[in-house]
Amino acid sequence: MNASPCAGRHVLITGATGGLGQALALEYAEQGSRLTLTGRDPDRLALVADRCREKGAQAHTAVLDMRDGPAVREWIRGVDDACPVDVVIANAGVSSSLGPNDAAEAIEDVRRLFAVNALGAVETVSALAERMRKRGHGRLVLISSLGGWCGMPSSPAYSASKAAARVYGDALRAWLSPYGVRVSVVSPGFVDSPMSRRYKGDKPFSRSPGAAARSIRRGVDRGRAVIAFPGILALGITLLNLLPPRLGDAILRKFFAFSVVPDAESPRRGSA
Secondary structure: OOOOOOOOOEEEEOOOOOHHHHHHHHHHOOOOOEEEEEEOOHHHHHHHHHHHHHOOOEEEEEEOOOOOHHHHHHHHHHHHHHOOOOEEEEOOOOOOOOOHHHOOOOHHHHHHHHHHHHHHHHHHHHHHHHHHHHHOOEEEEEEOOHHHOOOOOOOHHHHHHHHHHHHHHHHHHHHHHHHOEEEEEEEEOOEOOHHHHOEEOOOOOOEOHHHHHHHHHHHHHOOOOEEEEOHHHHHHHHHHOOOOHHHHHHHHHHHOOOEEOOOOOOOOOOOO
């Protein structure tokens, strides 16, 4: 007798073609699990899905632009209608930084970062928040960043967009916890991924995508509200926020001064 198509835990992951997204998909891929994956690169998405199937998981994919909020919301709810989702991981993200010679970020980059990192995360988890509340169970996971714990002077839009996702997750947690829905906000430091490799500067305590994915799954399975790593960097930023602003700013400029090589969609691509 064939197993129900909805047997096993159903995990939905956005940004599944990035370094961390691929690692998360493989971490959750196991015999009997069901994965729903989305990303913008169809070839890489197909490859990730095939690797998940080799581990015994069902894997379903869709190519989506996270900036198209209505389409994202409609797709996620359609997925949930077909087979209720147990875990949603809002992982899709992009990055940017100041331009050459400390020139301001292009406003197009700022809009793009907020559209993906903040609004994309909101669209992803809010699509199912009320459904999970009514079901009385579920897990919502938002991938923020330690860069969203303070204003990084070389990447204002990235810091602000990740801070927005973090605070939204905190608010969801306070709302949904009485109803059996767990919300985890994940704040990684540097993860050795294609996006991270575009950062030019020191990347202290960088972790491999696989190690980061294992830490995230372990924290989510335990129902941890805040999953932040590496611990020493999280502690350092927490203490930094206690300092007088001028002193904190000087430390940030000295130790977190980096630039980001623009990605393919940045208006700065190839400009310098």
